[in-house]
Amino acid sequence: MNKISAKVKKRIAANVTGYLLILPLLIGLVIFTVYPLLVSLFNSFFYNYDGFSPYSEFEFGFGNYARAFTGYESKVFWKSVGITFSYAAVMVPLGLVLSFLLALFLNQKTKGVGVFRLIYYIPCLIPSIVSSMIYLYIFNPYYGLMNDIFAAVGLPKSQFFNSDDYVAVVTYMFMSLFGIGGGMLIWLAGLKSIPSTYYEAAKIEGGGYFYSLVRITVPLCSPYIFYQLITNVIATLQICSAAYMISSSGGVDDNLLFFGLYIYRNFMNNNFGYSSALAYLLFVVVAVLSGILFRFNKYVYYEGDN
Amino acid sequence: MERSRAVKKVLRKAVVYFFFVLISAFFLFPLIVMFFRSFFTTAESLRIGAGLFPSGEWNWGSYAQAIDSDFLKYFGNTLIVILANVIGQPLTAGLAAYAFTKVKFDGRKIIFTVAMGTIMLPSILTMIPVYKIFVDIGWTNTLLPITVPAFFGGGFLNIFLIMQFIRSLPKEMEEAAVMDGANVLHLMFRITFPLVFPVIALVAVQSFFFAWNDFMGPLMYITDDDLFTLSVGIYNKFFTAITPEESMPNVQMATGVLILIPPMIVFMLFQKQLVEGVTLTGLKA
The missing domain is CATH 1.10.3720.10 (MetI-like)
Structure with a gap:
């Protein structure tokens, strides 16, 4: 009898400790991952939902x-x-x-x-x-270094990111x-x-x-x-x-x-x-x-x- | 015969080093451009064919312009964010990793599997509802959305990494401590965590890099100039400039050099752990 209760006690202690230790992780998992995943899925079925107006204003379905x-x-x-x-x-x-x-x-x-x-x-x-x-400067179409290099080797000027x-x-x-x-x-x-x-x-x-x-x-x-x-x-x-x-x-x-x-x-x-x-x-x-x-x-x- | 062989060997070495240096030149090219052009004057930095080196005196003024009161303000905000991440992430990850490896609580396998399954999730998928939560509780335009989550998650890859290290520890030390009547907190903070300190440090350093580089988080939550972190503040300062004169490429480059100094120092200090960390997790800082 005593032996069993000791075992149960140990198991309860392990559960309390374990869940206390992973509590921050668990809270984060629910609030920042599981809940958002479900809400995102739900939102995706409301056509043009803007995030703040009531859902009833939007058409439900595969519109998005x-x-x-x-x-x-x-x-x-x-x-x-x-x-x-x-x-x-x-x-x-x-x-x-x-x-x-x-x-x-x-x-x-x-x-x-x-x-x-x-x-x-x-x-x-x-x-x-x-x-x-750095790269926006190097690849600047007007005064960037890359166009200077292009000019030196005879290539035409390029617009790079602006093209x-x-x-x-x-x-x-x-x-x-x-x-x-x-x-x-x-x-x-x-x-x-x-x-x-x-x-x-x-x-x-x-x-x-x-x-x-x-x-x-x-x-x-x-x-x-x-x-x-x-x-x-x-x-x-x-x-x-x-x-x-x-x-x-x-x-x-x-x-x-x-x-x-x-x-x-x-x-x-x-x-x-x-x-x-x-x-x-x-x-x-x-x-x-x-x-x-x-x-x-x-x-x-x-x-x-x- | 002997001699020609020796010559061949030296030649081979020379060719190898030549290519080593050539490739280095490629990888260092952006940094070299940034460094030298940070000493240009604004007019020179906007000139076509200005070359790599300053033509006249080196202009230290770009650094004086870069370190204005805004820069220091953004730097202060960034430090707060970094502090929260460097403490929060290793702590949360460490506690969870200890629980998963050492404490036999019910349901640990399921929770672990679910947590690991989220590694592959695109973060953009959870971004919108999380944003809405922070809007609803009125945390926008505070640093809370980019500091508090660090204490509730810790990154599952980090947990996994710490677990691997805890598993490799010999059991005897802990058993001896249990005999002496040590409690869990004592076991964790006095025995286990000090023994796996290198990996805890690695997680902390990676958190530092994350917080120092993060752009999307502060961009989403903060519109008040007084709360900008460096990334967003610098973006607003230079990337929204209209005329080339306003954009001041030389000051931009000086700012870039300054922002690069802290990560470089951290990298040099923790080089060994970081390189090992990359090979262990495949994460690129």
Whole structure:
């Protein structure tokens, strides 16, 4: 009898302690995540809901979703989707490959490698307000340094971020190349985790550098490829603050209206219902992409698997 | 034979270093431009073909113009936000991580799974209702919406990270302390947290970077100039300028150099943890 009550007492004590410790987390989870998720979903079904008037004033249904695909908004919506996906289609693979090459190049036992690794990572530390100031200045169409360089090598002047076509997005892509040092660090961790005995074995069998690269390095790095692919795609779909600063919520003729920014702009204009619908569309895309990538996970090599 | 081999080796090294430096030049290019052009005069900074270096005297005046009373005001606000985040996030994350690893309370698995499932959620999805909550309780135009949440969440990736470290600790120390009749608070703050201090420091440093860089949060909640943080204040000061003369690129660059100094110092101090942190969580500061 006594023994049981001691056990019960212990369990109650564990529950009290446990829930007290995670109380802040739990409150935050409910107020800042679960509740908003439900409210957003609810809002997205009220056509043109403005966030403050009573719900009864708005039509219930899929109006906001229809507005994105077919309504008068659809031109801007598709433009934003186009910009975001073309950026992702170019920059996610390019970023992965370039940061991988950088890591390969840095993964050698030469003096001073550590210093160069830090230098390559430094642009990732620059707050976006500072990098926006720098790049807006360098790419200024009238007095920017980049046009000076263009003139020196005989290229025509460019409007860069101010141009009303793809040039703005390409400039944005070039700008984000400075940030591949973060990916490089992850690759380096992957490369370091490969036992050197594998390479020695390949050497004995007469395999050259490229043989080891294709047969050992790339397959053994595949968990890192998978991980970076997911996180980079999701991050790209949500690009917002840097694009906001550079283009002040869309730029000339919406040339830099990334999807995240499009949602934010609608939110700022009190289109709460519509922007909630857009956010849920984004959520569906993110979920589907994560799902596809997780399916690929089957083909990924993990240490210790057979 | 021996000699030609040695020459080859030196040559190879030279080529490698050449490329190391070349790539460094690429990555440092924006910073170099910012640094040198911060010493331009405004007129020179607006000239076409002005080059990289100041043509005459180095103009320290851009720094005097950059550090005006507004800058100091924004800096003060930013410090408050940073303080809240650097204390709040590691604390909340640490408590939760301890509970999930050491306390056997009912329902911990479900709560943990739900919390981890939210990592992939686009933050923009929850932004609007959260905004409305803060509007309804009258917290707009205060620093509360960008400080208080730090004490209620802590970031699930951070929790996960701290948990990994707590799991790797040997159990004996804690068992000995339990024998001596130590309570949970004692176990946490005297034994576990000091032992995992490197990862707590990492979470704190990442919180610092988050708060120092955050732009969307203050932009949404604050319209009163007296409460702006640096990001938003600087944005309003320079990005809404109408004429090129008003935008003063040289002062912008000086401001950029100043804003970059604190994160650089923090990075240099916690370099090892941060680089490890990136490789552990894949987070890019």
